[in-house]
């Protein structure tokens with residue numbers, strides 16, 4: 001299991017990785033929508049270190065940090081996001097469709113659609129007699145889809161080894177969670193599917209790690225599904241280019257002042273796990289590493305037009 005000190009490093013990697021992606025939007029190297037999870041790093045970093053290669057993880061449109069937590073190669077991820085042939089999916093998928101089958105990691109831009117896939121992975125694990133688990137990470141908007149309910153229902157009926165992490169950042173694009181839910185929390189809905197429900201402070205990396213570790217252990221022991229509702233706030237618009245006028249400037253300013261990186265950094269210093277100088281050295285070293293990675297990715301070729309029909313027809317014809 002990762003230590004608090006290691007989780008802070010993960011968070012710095014995650015933030016720097018997404019800052020590099022923002023650069024690609026500004027320079028128009030990245031086409032289409034880009035969704036970052038800047039401000040939600042304590043959830044990604046809290047999940048790190050618990051999953052094996054044979055555990056599955058199904059993520060969303062806001063997937064970068066989940067992939068990093070699952071151990072997906074960041075160089076290949078960045079290349080995919082920058083639409084390069086060296087990317088995870090040969091540059092065909094782009095940021096919303098990251099996939100690494102060797103680590104059973106996948107993402108989808110269809111809200112809620114990762115839930116039945118994760119339930120399927122969990123059922124496959126059961127049929128194989130394995131103790132591997134499946135994790136679905138979704139947003140608070142996804143919990144109101146039919147797919148979410150159907151997947152939770154079958155997971156409850158069959159007591160599947162499924163862990164659902166809901167990143168409740170309080171907004172589904174412009175719709176506040178409070179306007180879309182009859183229950184105050186998502187965690188309390190868990191009982192409806194005979195699942196365990198927990199609500200944690202998603203800015204507290206240790207609280208997330210503790211809840212996630214417990215849920216994964218329960219699932220491995222065959223004790224059924226868990227929903228972890230992690231409260232957080234997305235610092236940027238829904239996607240790059242979102243005018244984000246549905247949230248007041250005051251709200252955004254107040255909420256961004258609670259930065260999970262700053263909170264974790266302070267904890268690391270207060271617990272004397274590192275000195276200020278050590279953290280500064282590490283932060284600049286990670287920033288340099290990510291810059292170097294981006295420099296390399298930029299030299300990689302893009303998929304050629306002759307490749308456009310690859311993966312479209314059986315046999316590649």
Ligand SMILES: Cc1ncc(C[n+]2csc(CCOP(=O)(O)OP(=O)(O)O)c2C)c(N)n1
Pocket residue numbers: 061062109110111112138139140141142143167169171172173238
């Ligand atoms: C089935 C479906 N309906 C609508 C959309 C359009 N859409 C994309 S993201 C999004 C909001 C998702 O909100 P949430 O699940 O809270 O995740 P967040 O973006 O906050 O991380 C919507 C409605 C979609 N992609 N798929």
